[in-house]
Amino acid sequence: MTKLQRGGAAGAGDPWHIVEAEFESAAQQVSSLPPSTGPEIAFAGRSNVGKSSLLNALMGRKNLVRTSGTPGCTRQINFFVARARDGQQFHLTDLPGYGYAQRSKSERADWGRLIEYYLHQRVGLQTVVLLVDARRGVAADDVQLLDYIRAREDEAETAVSTLVIATKIDKIAKSKRRAALSKLKDHTGARVLSVSAVTGDGIEPLWSALRALSV
Numbered sequence: 517m518t519k520l521q522r523g524g525a526a527g528a529g530d531p532w533h534i535v536e537a538e539f540e541s542a543a544q545q546v547s548s549l550p551p552s553t554g555p556e557i558a559f560a561g562r563s564n565v566g567k568s569s570l571l572n573a574l575m576g577r578k579n580l581v582r583t584s585g586t587p588g589c590t591r592q593i594n595f596f597v598a599r600a601r602d603g604q605q606f607h608l609t610d611l612p613g614y615g616y617a618q619r620s621k622s623e624r625a626d627w628g629r630l631i632e633y634y635l636h637q638r639v640g641l642q643t644v645v646l647l648v649d650a651r652r653g654v655a656a657d658d659v660q661l662l663d664y665i666r667a668r669e670d671e672a673e674t675a676v677s678t679l680v681i682a683t684k685i686d687k688i689a690k691s692k693r694r695a696a697l698s699k700l701k702d703h704t705g706a707r708v709l710s711v712s713a714v715t716g717d718g719i720e721p722l723w724s725a726l727r728a729l730s731v
């Protein structure tokens with residue numbers, strides 16, 4: 517592993533503050549997945565929902581994870597490791613987005629296999645964070661992903677926790693946020709938090725939730 521780089525987020529005195537974060541590896545197919553080295557928190561959701569931006573915000577870095585206004589930016593599973601001031605390490609994985617049609621059939625099939633394998637078989641998978649655009653709400657493929665995780669929970673001995681995150685909350689008027697979040701909660705049956713990778717709103721509560729799920 518190369519030397520961990522310095523994180524740069526604010527709130528530097530807090531124990532949960534991320535002081536170091538690093539890109540570890542990437543996998544485009546099942547055969548190139550690295551072995552699990554600890555409990556993983558995976559970020560899943562439709563293309564363009566803000567997975568990579570949220571990872572940068574969580575790790576207190578601007579460009580550790582590549583983001584783009586063009587859907588389909590992340591084409592592989594990217595593995596990151598972040599370390600908090602108190603020494604706790606987090607293995608964060610950025611999944612390629614789904615629901616983006618502008619790809620060849622074979623490319624989509626490859627991604628499908630990779631994500632399916634990861635969600636179903638990955639030994640280290642501990643938590644799935646499902647991102648949903650606060651303005652758009654839950655789509656059929658989001659529901660499918662939740663069902664998929666619940667099926668794994670039923671089969672496997674170790675449960676996978678699910679957390680739903682409403683992204684781009686800065687795009688919704690404050691007066692409308694509560695209604696948007698309670699709709700998401702009704703549709704997913706999961707705990708819902710909201711974030712903005714632009715303003716940093718919700719990042720601290722999300723870390724608290726991830727820490728609570730990681731013990």
Ligand SMILES: Nc1nc2c(ncn2[C@@H]2O[C@H](COP(=O)(O)OP(=O)(O)OP(=O)(O)O)[C@@H](O)[C@H]2O)c(=O)[nH]1
Pocket residue numbers: 561562563564565566567568569570582583584585586587588589590591611612613614683684685686687711712713714715
């Ligand atoms: N206003 C606002 N824009 C955001 C936020 N998060 C992400 N974006 C924008 O949304 C676009 C997509 O962000 P990404 O983080 O690349 O999305 P992604 O889910 O990783 O997309 P794929 O890699 O295609 O699956 C970019 O233009 C971001 O700048 C947010 O919290 N607020």
Ligand SMILES: [Mg+2]
Pocket residue numbers: 567568569582583589590610613
């Ligand atoms: Mg991405």
